[in-house]
Amino acid sequence: MTAVRAGQVEFDAFDPVHRADPYPVYRRVREAAPLCPFLLGDVPVTVVTRYHDCETILQSPDWVHGYDAGISPFREGNATAPRSFLRMDPPDHTRLRGLVNKAFTPRIVGALAPTIHQLAGRLVDEALAAGTIDVIHGLAAPVASATIGHLLGVSQDAGAALRGWALAIARGTDPDHLLSAEEIASRTKATHDFQAYFRELINERRLRPTRDLLGLLASAEERGDVLTEAELLGISSLLVVAGMETSINFIGNSVLSLLRHPDQLAALRARxxxxxxxxEEVLRYDPPTQFTLRTAHTGTEVAGHTFARGDGVVLVSAAAGRDPAVYPDPDHFDITRYHGPQPARRHLGFSVGIHFCLGAPLARIEAEAAVGALVQRTTTMSLATDADSLTYLPSLIHRGLTSLPLTLS
Structure with missing residues (x-):
């Protein structure tokens, strides 16, 4: 990705030098202009950083993914993987999401809550006995992998493999020209291994239906239509990658935000x-997903600019979350912002419109369980390493730490 100067503004937030903190770049671009030209490889697109413009595009039928129609300027990565409905447009998106909705019910998700809270509490208690924990590997990843494994009916023994596949596939969602040959090879192998494993599970579920989500999806019907194997593989991949990596990064970002704001950590201990x-404040302040892409389906106008069919935009929802036109003192982390009778305006951390994240309720349960257990079962917690040594995953879309070691008491 290449920065392009428009007047006095340049969007270079995707430069690795800004990986630890892209928010000053987001702020500079957002303050300078509503839209910023950008080169995605050699394809000109537009970066959108203001809340109202992002929200408008996400909710408008004038904006689509455009892959099936052949109009998207964004090349789909990981061509070896079956596509999920996340990157589809109506009517295919409507059909597949309708089938998944029938299996991804509040009852199924809610029934997991006690198990998730119990696991998080046990992991924190074990960490307290040891006096230390790596939040990413010792809390977030076990909670997320156990949850998605239980949801899909995957054996506990496959947890480590699921995380490895998810990391490689998630990294591979970035544009190919930003990936090394090793990362592309890792993505290809992870995709192959993932599909082989889940293809066998799908065949088992069709022969012997089960009540887990994969079993329900394998037998789901809508007007006589059933999910194909490719569609089931695409949905399974989406649930594993988004369901695991988003939750892991969500938990890690939450704990780090609290550590960096001791007054807010103390407030949460007290209340x-x-x-x-x-x-919810973390999803606004430092979300695990930084941006999404859309393509103009027809000629349309946003922020005074006319877009033609096939024009692409990068919607930086993480920048929109700190828009001062919507959130007072937006760079301040305030855990009461979404509490009380007049909460702040909804964030875009889980998107809005027809592509609102199906797994949002589950991700919230996991984050509340893991962060809540860590805060309420400990007296003190502090970084067990120098703050400057913390590193982030190389992915641009997915924002999360590689590790977060803490000392506990």
């Missing part, structure tokens, strides 16, 4: 009921 508001 456990603020946990729901706290994780």
């Amino acid at each position: 456990p009921e603020l946990i729901s508001s706290a994780v």
Whole structure:
């Protein structure tokens, strides 16, 4: 990705030098202009950083993914993987999401809550006995892998393999020209191994239906239509990658935000009921997903600029979350922002419109359970390493730490 100067503004937030903190770049671009030209490889697109413009595009039928119609300027990565409905447009998106909705019910998700809370509490208790924990590998990843494994009916023994596949595939969602040959090869192998494993599970579920999500999806019907193997593989991949990596990064970003704001950590210890508001604030302040892409389906106008069919935009929802036109003092982390009778305006952390994240309720449960257990079962927690040594995953879309070691008491 290449920065392009428009007047006095340049969008270079995707430069690795800004990986630890892209928000000053987002702010500079957002303040300078509503739209910023950008080169995605050698394809000119537009970066959108203001809340109202991002929200408008996400909710408008004038904007689509455009892959099936052949109009998207964004090349789909990981051509070896079956596509999920995340990158589809109606009517295929409507059909597949309708089938998944029938299996991904509040009852199924809610029934997982006690198990998730129990696991998070046990992991924190074990960490307290040891006096240390790596939040990413010792709390977030076990919670997320166990949850998605239980949801899909995957054996506990496959947890480590699921995480490895998810990391490689998630990294591979970035544009190919930003990936090394090794990363592309790793993505290809992970995709192959993932499909082989889930193809066998799907065949088992069709022969012997089960009540887990994969079993329900394998037998789901809508007007006589059933999910094909490719569609089931695409949905399974989406659930594993988005369901695991988003939750892991969500938990890690939440804990780090609290550590960096001791007053907010103290407030959460004193008022456990603020946990729901706290994780919502993280989704605004430092979300695990930084941006999404859209293509103009027809000629349309946004922020005074006319877009033609096939024009592409990069919607930086992470920048929109700190738009001062919507959020007072937006660079301040405030765990009460979403608490009380007049909460802040909804964030875009899980998107809006027809592509609103299906797994949002589950991700919230996981974050509340893991962060809540860590905060309420400990007296103190502090970084067990120098803050400058913390590193982030190389992915641009997915924002998360590679590790977060803490000392506990």
